[in-house]
Structures are given as structure tokens and as C-alpha cells.
Amino acid sequence: MITVSAYLPEGRPTPGRVAQVPLVLVSRGPAELVTAEVTVRDERGVNLLDPADTGDILVDPSAGGGPLGDTDSDRQARIFGLTNTAYNAQRALRRAAELLGHPLPHLLIRVGLHESPRRWGGGHYRVKARTYDPPETGHALASGEIHLGGGGSYIPAPGGVPYFNAPSHNLAIIYHETGHHVCRHTADFRLNRLRPADEQTNKKIALDEGSCDYLTAILLDSPDIYGWHRSSVPEWDRRRRSLHAGWSMASFQGGMSDPHADGTVWGSACWTARQRVIEAGYDRERFDRMVLRGLELSYTLAQRDEPGMSKQALKLRRYVSRLLEAMLRADPELTGPVLAGMAEHGIRPGESNVALRDADFAARRDALMASS
Ligand SMILES: [Zn+2]
CATH class of the missing domain: 1.10.390 (Neutral Protease; domain 2)
Structure with a gap:
């Protein structure tokens, strides 16, 4: 078990309270954290972590980083995005599993997708389908995955410092999209489990x-x-x-x-x-x-x-x-x-x-x- 930085909910309108929280890692890659419940991967091609390191990952949210700050702040913010998303998606999945009485399938969360033609500050949940809207460069997993944008714009924050709205820093977006994974594997409103695994609907x-x-x-x-x-x-x-x-x-x-x-x-x-x-x-x-x-x-x-x-x-x-x-x-x-x-x-x-x-x-x- 290691200790990582993450936001804990602290009412709105703040992004949360920065805390040092425990996380049991299965493995880590240059831009990836794997836990039993969730894998979070930053797909923007920047090495953020040393896979050989086994120590804690304690970083500052750096007000979300973003294109207007310095490179180091943006890098810290991206690392925080990994730890924050891993901890909070795991928290959501564990709460759902506890209420349901059984675990849900492992969830993949990919960060930094759909960066062009313009930056994206949102998130969506995708299962494998024949076509996607907006289009995807590859197929989503049949069991479902979350895509988070890298951030779209700056928003006001307490204290007056603008915050780059990186979805991996935003508990509401992380929890909402994880909710779609819960719905897909419980209510399954669109009856995807009755469709061929690679022809589901999103x-x-x-x-x-x-x-x-x-x-x-x-x-x-x-x-x-x-x-x-x-x-x-x-x-x-x-x-x-x-x-x-x-x-x-x-x-x-x-x-x-x-x-x-x-x-x-x-x-x-x-x-x-x-x-x-x-x-x-x-x-x-x-x-x-x-x-x-x-x-x-x-x-x-x-x-x-x-x-x-x-x-x-x-x-x-x-x-x-x-x-x-x-x-x-x-x-x-x-x-x-x-x-x-x-x-x-x-x-x-x-x-x-x-x-x-x-x-x-x-x-x-x-x-x-x-x-x-
Ligand atoms: Zn939704």
C-alpha cells in the first residue's frame, strides 16, 4: 500500500480538500496506475511516473495545470489527475459494490482523449460498438471504459486563482461517469448484454x-x-x-x-x-x-x-x-x-x-x- 494525493469531497463549490489517502497498487506504468478495481491511464504521451519507483505519490493539484502555466505545474497536475481519479473511481466502485453485495467488472479510465480539434473538458462512458459519436480512434472495451478530456478552459476558484478544469480533478465528473459503469452492469437500460459484445450501443x-x-x-x-x-x-x-x-x-x-x-x-x-x-x-x-x-x-x-x-x-x-x-x-x-x-x-x-x-x-x- 502506498499513500497518494487526492481530493476528498468538501461540499461544493470547491474542487475538494486535498488529502493523503491510501491506495493499494497492482502496478504502475510511465503514465498509468493499476488497482484491483480500476486502471487509470494518461494517454497524452508524457512519461509521468517511474515504473521502478515503489514509493508514495504526493503531488499538488497545481490548480489543474493547463496550457497557461509552466510545464512543471502541468506535469504535477497530470500526476494528481492519475492519483485523484484512481482513488475516487475506486471509492465509487467500492461503495456501489458494498451496496449491491458484489463487485463490478474492472474499469479502465483513459485521460487526455479527444484533444482535437479543440480541448475537451468533459467525460463520457463507452462500451464497444460499431460506431461512436464523437468518433473514437480505436474500439472501447466491451466491458466499458471512461474517457476524460485533458481540460477545456479555466474556471474561477476560491481565492481567485483560475483553475484549469481538468476532468481528472473533478470528483463530480469522475463519479458520474463511474455511475455509467454501475448502470451498464446492473440496470443495463439499453439491454447491451443481449447484443453482440462488439455491437453494443452508447x-x-x-x-x-x-x-x-x-x-x-x-x-x-x-x-x-x-x-x-x-x-x-x-x-x-x-x-x-x-x-x-x-x-x-x-x-x-x-x-x-x-x-x-x-x-x-x-x-x-x-x-x-x-x-x-x-x-x-x-x-x-x-x-x-x-x-x-x-x-x-x-x-x-x-x-x-x-x-x-x-x-x-x-x-x-x-x-x-x-x-x-x-x-x-x-x-x-x-x-x-x-x-x-x-x-x-x-x-x-x-x-x-x-x-x-x-x-x-x-x-x-x-x-x-x-x-x-
Ligand atoms: Zn452521463
Whole structure:
């Protein structure tokens, strides 16, 4: 075991608290750290580590490094990106495994991809497919991998020093993308395990995005998950993706709309349900376990009701009510507080997304008219 530098969550809007944390390494390469749960590799062609060294890796985040600073700062920031991502992805995978009761497949995280035609400050999760959008230079692993950009721009930081928004420094991005790995190997909303391993799909649905945002919130212990790097976006704006902004089914768009935006409805509803579960006297972990086990159970229940990969089977996977029903099956004792929390967002069992949206919209309109 060695000691490495990493951020620990410290509320938002800060990147976190720099800490020295333990990490059990399987191996290290010139730009790679391998642990039992995750491999993190910087792919920008710069040697960052000495593979023969077995010592601790303690570096400063260097405000994310970036093109405007000196070379040494950028190099320190890239090393911090490796240790921070390895520690925090491992933390997310361990928490998910503990809640599920079993481990997830090993996860590869590649840093510094998609650097042209312009720098990239985002991340995405990819499984092996015939084609990719945006295009990839090679194939992703069938079991899934995360790609993180090298950073796109500078953002304001506490103390006034601009911070280069390297995604490998950003806990919200690391946790959210790791969430997609959890979803792929539990709910598998797009039924990828029924497709040939090299012909899976990378299209995400709202429940996937919302579940990843919820997982991010419990790991950060804050509903304002993007409150650091999106602090300039008001909290009422859906692009902020704050889970305590009260998004309800009335704002659910469905169809070809942005699944991240619709996902805020599910993420918000889970956050509220968690509060109601706590108020009813239960541990918050009890609800988190219900969500994770519900994700896993939702696949089995869906395949029981509509086996195979038909259009109808894929359509039912998009229903928020179906995932809620699977959660209630996973822990029936929490039914009361969970239904109460979900109802605040217009979600209840047994209805399609469209029916829930129309009912919630009508209820809110009537309430508004009655109060005016
Ligand atoms: Zn996502």
C-alpha cells in the first residue's frame, strides 16, 4: 500500500480538500496506475511516473495545470489527475459494490482523449460498438471504459486563482461517469448484454443519467453536484443539474431531448425520497442500497415481463415508474416514505412517462390557478 494525493469531497463549490489517502497498487506504468478495481491511464504521451519507483505519490493539484502555466505545474497536475481519479473511481466502485453485495467488472479510465480539434473538458462512458459519436480512434472495451478530456478552459476558484478544469480533478465528473459503469452492469437500460459484445450501443437514457447524478450526489454528500465547475449557472437552470431544485415530471420532455436534462427529474426525486426515508427514521444507506438493488432488479423484472430486445422491451426500460417498482421490490419496508418523496416529483408506479408528465402538469396548473 502506498499513500497518494487526492481530493476528498468538501461540499461544493470547491474542487475538494486535498488529502493523503491510501491506495493499494497492482502496478504502475510511465503514465498509468493499476488497482484491483480500476486502471487509470494518461494517454497524452508524457512519461509521468517511474515504473521502478515503489514509493508514495504526493503531488499538488497545481490548480489543474493547463496550457497557461509552466510545464512543471502541468506535469504535477497530470500526476494528481492519475492519483485523484484512481482513488475516487475506486471509492465509487467500492461503495456501489458494498451496496449491491458484489463487485463490478474492472474499469479502465483513459485521460487526455479527444484533444482535437479543440480541448475537451468533459467525460463520457463507452462500451464497444460499431460506431461512436464523437468518433473514437480505436474500439472501447466491451466491458466499458471512461474517457476524460485533458481540460477545456479555466474556471474561477476560491481565492481567485483560475483553475484549469481538468476532468481528472473533478470528483463530480469522475463519479458520474463511474455511475455509467454501475448502470451498464446492473440496470443495463439499453439491454447491451443481449447484443453482440462488439455491437453494443452508447446511447444513454434519462434514467441512466439521473441515476448517475444520484450516485454522484451520495458520494459528494451534496445535491448540488456540479456546483463547483458550473457555479456560474444559476441553481434554477437545469444545466446546473442540482438535485434539490425540485424538478418534476411536468418538465420531462422525453423523445430525442437531452437525457441529462430529463435525468434531473429522476435524480431530484431520488434525493427527495432519501430525505423522506431519513425523516422516517431510517439510515440514508438503507435508501442508497434500495436504489442500487432496484437498478439491478429492474433488469430481471423487465426481462420477465417483456423478454428479449423488442421495441417494447426497450420502451419499458425508459419508464421511471418501472425503476421505482423495482426499488419497492428491493426493500418493501421503505414503500411509504419513498412513495411520498417520489409523489412530490409527480412519480408513482404503474404509469408511462407521458401519463405521469400530463398528470403532473395538470396538477401543478390547477394548484397555481387555485392559489391565484
Ligand atoms: Zn452521463
